[in-house]
Amino acid sequence: MIEIRGLHFVYNQSAAGSGAALKDIHGDIRRGEFLAVIGPNGSGKSTLARQLNGLLLPTAGTVKVAGMYTNDPARCWEIRRRVGMVFQNPDNQLVAAVAEEDVAFGPENLGLPPPEIRRRVDGALRLTGLGAQRLQAPHLLSGGQKQRLAIAGVLAMRPCCLVLDEPTAMLDPAGRREVLQTLRGLNREEGITVVLITHFMEEVLFAHRVWVLSDGRLVMEGTPQDVFDRREKLQAVNLALPGAVELARRLRNAGYPVPANVLTADELVEALAGLAAGR
Amino acid sequence: MITVNNLTHIYAPGTPLETISLRNINLQISRGEFVALAGPTGSGKSTLAQHFNGLLLPSAGCVLVNGMDTRDKKKRRELWRTVGLVFQYPEQQLFEENVFAEVAFGPRNMGLDRREVERRVRRALEMTGLEYDTVKSMSPFMLSGGQQRRVALAGILAVEPPVLVLDEPAAGLDPAGRRHLLEQIKAWQLSRGTTVILITHNMEDAARYADRMVVLLKGEKWREGTPRQIFGQPEGLHEAGLDLPLPAGVMFGLKEKGLAVRCDTLTLDEAEQEIKTVLPGGK
Numbered sequence: 041m042i043e044i045r046g047l048h049f050v051y052n053q054s055a056a057g058s059g060a061a062l063k064d065i066h067g068d069i070r071r072g073e074f075l076a077v078i079g080p081n082g083s084g085k086s087t088l089a090r091q092l093n094g095l096l097l098p099t100a101g102t103v104k105v106a107g108m109y110t111n112d113p114a115r116c117w118e119i120r121r122r123v124g125m126v127f128q129n130p131d132n133q134l135v136a137a138v139a140e141e142d143v144a145f146g147p148e149n150l151g152l153p154p155p156e157i158r159r160r161v162d163g164a165l166r167l168t169g170l171g172a173q174r175l176q177a178p179h180l181l182s183g184g185q186k187q188r189l190a191i192a193g194v195l196a197m198r199p200c201c202l203v204l205d206e207p208t209a210m211l212d213p214a215g216r217r218e219v220l221q222t223l224r225g226l227n228r229e230e231g232i233t234v235v236l237i238t239h240f241m242e243e244v245l246f247a248h249r250v251w252v253l254s255d256g257r258l259v260m261e262g263t264p265q266d267v268f269d270r271r272e273k274l275q276a277v278n279l280a281l282p283g284a285v286e287l288a289r290r291l292r293n294a295g296y297p298v299p300a301n302v303l304t305a306d307e308l309v310e311a312l313a314g315l316a317a318g319r
Numbered sequence: 320m321i322t323v324n325n326l327t328h329i330y331a332p333g334t335p336l337e338t339i340s341l342r343n344i345n346l347q348i349s350r351g352e353f354v355a356l357a358g359p360t361g362s363g364k365s366t367l368a369q370h371f372n373g374l375l376l377p378s379a380g381c382v383l384v385n386g387m388d389t390r391d392k393k394k395r396r397e398l399w400r401t402v403g404l405v406f407q408y409p410e411q412q413l414f415e416e417n418v419f420a421e422v423a424f425g426p427r428n429m430g431l432d433r434r435e436v437e438r439r440v441r442r443a444l445e446m447t448g449l450e451y452d453t454v455k456s457m458s459p460f461m462l463s464g465g466q467q468r469r470v471a472l473a474g475i476l477a478v479e480p481p482v483l484v485l486d487e488p489a490a491g492l493d494p495a496g497r498r499h500l501l502e503q504i505k506a507w508q509l510s511r512g513t514t515v516i517l518i519t520h521n522m523e524d525a526a527r528y529a530d531r532m533v534v535l536l537k538g539e540k541w542r543e544g545t546p547r548q549i550f551g552q553p554e555g556l557h558e559a560g561l562d563l564p565l566p567a568g569v570m571f572g573l574k575e576k577g578l579a580v581r582c583d584t585l586t587l588d589e590a591e592q593e594i595k596t597v598l599p600g601g602k
Binding site for chain 1: 324359361407408438461463464465466469481487490491492493494495496497502509520554560561562565568569572573576578587590591594596597598599600
């Protein structure tokens with residue numbers, strides 16, 4: 041789906057002292073996968089996200105989306121249609137006074153016939169669970185609903201990949217749950233590739249694969265389990281295990297046979313209840 | 320320190336958009352207290368926060384800070400010096416050409432001398448986890464989103480106000496940065512007696528740092544108490560859009576499975592100890 045080869049990126053090369061924001065990144069994002077990207081502030085996560093649909097172009101190396109190079113100007117719009125972006129602040133991404141008009145903004149700009157626009161808008165609102173809010177003003181929606189509306193607006197462009205840059209950072213717990221459920225559904229049922237940038241280690245658990253960035257480099261990759269197994273290496277880039285994984289690890293160290301595949305609070309509760317019952 | 324008396328706030332009164340965003344709130348916050356203000360989006364947290372320094376004024380009732388009524392225009396300047404407010408998305412307020420000037424803006428306006436300004440800028444930047452010598456000459460606009468947020472926050476911290484009102488200050492910071500910032504604010508509260516009001520969706524932060532929690536729901540005060548009291552009675556929290564901190568959530572799950580554990584564990588250490596009391600075996 042997306043092939044990254046030797047990607048190197050420097051912001052504003054003329055400015056003295058500005059280092060590379062991305063250094064020698066190699067990696068593939070596979071069609072239909074859910075990839076989480078984590079790393080400290082300033083590690084290059086957002087810069088990488090913007091490389092995936094050509095909002096930023098490589099200083100050296102290449103990014104290829106569905107066979108098209110992002111630095112080929114002739115392919116720019118096609119790449120942006122296929123790889124949709126959602127950002128942290130939903131208020132910056134909503135443009136219309138009515139929810140469904142906001143979703144229609146993209147398809148209208150494609151010059152599609154009205155029945156097709158209607159089909160796409162209805163589909164996108166259904167997939168994000170916003171059918172009942174279709175006629176509401178976006179600013180009256182909750183944080184989670186606004187962010188889902190931003191996702192719907194991107195979906196109406198029929199992308200095959202969604203790139204989300206900390207979409208849950210400003211949401212309350214209920215809003216975070218809504219957005220994550222929406223993303224998991226889109227990934228599982230619609231086969232949409234999801235690239236989720238996050239600081240919440242708990243959100244990493246939903247991913248098939250995790251990339252860890254530090255100082256512009258891709259320093260770790262693997263399944264969530266693989267990454268959590270390398271605790272010291274995570275700590276070296278200032279990241280901690282999710283709470284349930286950490287608690288399970290401590291109990292194992294204290295001699296309790298808690299299984300190594302416990303990742304979530306629910307799994308931990310099941311495992312501990314089993315141990316307490318002598319199972 | 321802060322007294323909120325029967326506060327009601329109505330947005331756009333007398334128009335079709337009229338909305339009651341706060342209803343009959345009563346609240347006492349003591350000097351030097353660390354209060355976490357929680358509640359789902361739209362519950363009125365930010366609206367309440369903006370009453371603490373007079374950015375919003377009550378539609379009914381009143382807010383007193385250090386005895387000053389926030390509606391008293393003559394006290395406005397003193398009020399602003401007393402209460403430092405950090406909004407969500409503070410990076411939208413960045414405007415200076417380098418990080419030093421950005422953070423020094425407040426202290427300079429207070430008429431402090433050059434050395435004191437520099438001392439405060441250094442300390443504020445370090446509180447937010449930025450290295451003074453690395454960032455001081457950089458343009459704030461060259462920094463990443465999370466780093467910009469830290470600079471904006473440092474701009475308020477450098478004013479060193481007696482009351483700090485922070486609206487999700489750590490959102491978008493990496494976990495280590497979040498921890499560092501909140502530890503620093505906690506240390507500030509304890510060493511200087513700063514009153515801290517932290518608006519947060521992160522229940523683990525509330526559990527770890529707050530002396531007291533106030534939970535708003537639909538513009539009303541819904542629950543109030545120490546984190547242990549709030550999370551020790553988790554019924555209804557989920558419906559109110561809040562999560563339990565993980566250590567309390569795991570214990571509550573075990574309790575529902577019939578194990579005799581207490582649920583008011585706030586840290587992983589406490590949860591670990593409590594689990595060991597009910598599990599057979601171990602070293």
